[in-house]
Amino acid sequence: MRTGTNHLFIPGPTNVPEPVRRAMNVAMEDQRGPEFGKLGLGLVADLKRIFRTETARVILYPGSGTGAWEAAITNTLNPGDRVLMARHGQFSTLWAEMATRLGLDVEVIDVAWGAGAPVSEFARRLAADRKGAIKAVFVTHNETATGVTSDVGAVRRALDDCFHEALLFVDGVSSVGSIDFRMDDWGVDLAVTGSQKGLMCPAGLGILAVSQKALKASETSTMRRAYFEFRDFAMLADTGYFPYTPPTQLLHGLRAALDRIHAEGLDNVLARHAHLAEGVRRGVAAWGLQTCAEHPSLASNTVTAIRVPEGVDARDVIRIAYERYNTSLGSGLSRLAGKAFRIGHLGDLNEGMCLTALAVAEMALVEAGADVTLGSGVAAAQEWYAQGRKAQMQIAAE
Numbered sequence: 001m002r003t004g005t006n007h008l009f010i011p012g013p014t015n016v017p018e019p020v021r022r023a024m025n026v027a028m029e030d031q032r033g034p035e036f037g038k039l040g041l042g043l044v045a046d047l048k049r050i051f052r053t054e055t056a057r058v059i060l061y062p063g064s065g066t067g068a069w070e071a072a073i074t075n076t077l078n079p080g081d082r083v084l085m086a087r088h089g090q091f092s093t094l095w096a097e098m099a100t101r102l103g104l105d106v107e108v109i110d111v112a113w114g115a116g117a118p119v120s121e122f123a124r125r126l127a128a129d130r131k132g133a134i135k136a137v138f139v140t141h142n143e144t145a146t147g148v149t150s151d152v153g154a155v156r157r158a159l160d161d162c163f164h165e166a167l168l169f170v171d172g173v174s175s176v177g178s179i180d181f182r183m184d185d186w187g188v189d190l191a192v193t194g195s196q197k198g199l200m201c202p203a204g205l206g207i208l209a210v211s212q213k214a215l216k217a218s219e220t221s222t223m224r225r226a227y228f229e230f231r232d233f234a235m236l237a238d239t240g241y242f243p244y245t246p247p248t249q250l251l252h253g254l255r256a257a258l259d260r261i262h263a264e265g266l267d268n269v270l271a272r273h274a275h276l277a278e279g280v281r282r283g284v285a286a287w288g289l290q291t292c293a294e295h296p297s298l299a300s301n302t303v304t305a306i307r308v309p310e311g312v313d314a315r316d317v318i319r320i321a322y323e324r325y326n327t328s329l330g331s332g333l334s335r336l337a338g339k340a341f342r343i344g345h346l347g348d349l350n351e352g353m354c355l356t357a358l359a360v361a362e363m364a365l366v367e368a369g370a371d372v373t374l375g376s377g378v379a380a381a382q383e384w385y386a387q388g389r390k391a392q393m394q395i396a397a398e
């Protein structure tokens with residue numbers, strides 16, 4: 001018998017705010033009816049603000065982030081095209097695997113799990129590619145497996161510095177709407193996200209923003225695609241209607257979630273994530289533990305991956321948190337299994353929730369055999385959050 005609420009601190013799906021859940025509790029409706037197009041048009045217009053783009057086209061696919069990856073690739077590239085990407089965590093690894101499965105010639109740069117996208121190595125290879133064999137560069141903006149955020153703007157500069165024409169693909173599944181993302185400023189051609197992370201909705205939508213350059217590429221691209229065809233989904237941008245049956249409840253939830261983001265203000269949402277994340281990181285530092293991110297400048301504001309000490313199994317930490325304290329922490333993925341656990345801190349979140357995550361994690365760490373002082377992580381985060389609160393009150397008083 002479990003009492004009280006369950007705590008969800010995985011980096012997706014994230015906590016769905018109560019008003020978003022209520023907004024989804026509506027009767028089924030006619031997705032071809034006269035009113036429905038307004039909902040679709042409003043969603044794509046407001047998602048453009050989240051991607052910070054004026055010129056791109058936003059497409060919502062029933063599916064998840066991975067489906068939107070597939071749509072991005074199959075609509076714009078040709079069989080055998082060379083693409084350049086780095087592997088530095090489980091998500092970038094899966095993306096490279098998909099590109100290979102779909103028949104691309106994948107040039108992979110393997111870097112440490114904990115490093116960011118290797119911009120200078122990208123720059124070197126792009127500069128050496130005089131014939132323009134590389135058709136696309138893929139960047140995982142926020143590697144959710146390691147808690148590392150990469151510099152997408154720097155990759156754009158690397159492309160521009162050698163006048164390279166490759167398309168810039170960005171996986172923003174765990175960053176869009178919670179870490180600064182600038183589609184137009186960074187010249188991103190295909191930006192992918194999903195409904196269940198920063199956008200605070202259940203899983204079920206793969207969301208793609210497509211630049212004019214990528215739309216142009218889609219007119220001649222010869223990869224096979226059917227369901228995901230950009231042309232079929234063009235009606236969404238033009239009329240707000242979907243070519244096939246959309247998940248209508250989820251769209252109402254997304255409407256409510258976007259309203260919340262705009263009411264808070266996107267910049268404030270991003271600042272809140274930075275502030276909450278810093279508290280979590282201070283907590284981890286107070287435990288005397290390391291994060292997977294190789295350098296503080298790479299640390300993600302949406303997820304922190306924490307290395308457990310030698311002799312402790314991170315799977316025990318996660319199991320204890322779940323079984324004894326009704327709390328879900330993120331697991332260490334693939335080669336980090338047993339070596340790390342993750343705290344997801346994105347979406348609908350506040351200081352008290354982060355303190356709960358730290359409090360439960362430190363109990364679970366101690367019970368799993370780690371030499372961590374109870375209360376140390378919580379105290380460090382409290383110190384940071386209380387200071388931030390004081391600073392806010394000072395600003396308000398001035």
Ligand SMILES: *Cc1c(COP(=O)(O)O)cnc(C)c1O
Binds near residue numbers: 064067140172194
């Ligand atoms: C969650 C995630 C994905 C996978 O998205 P799905 O919605 O599960 O298909 C891809 N990339 C990153 C960086 C993610 O965090």
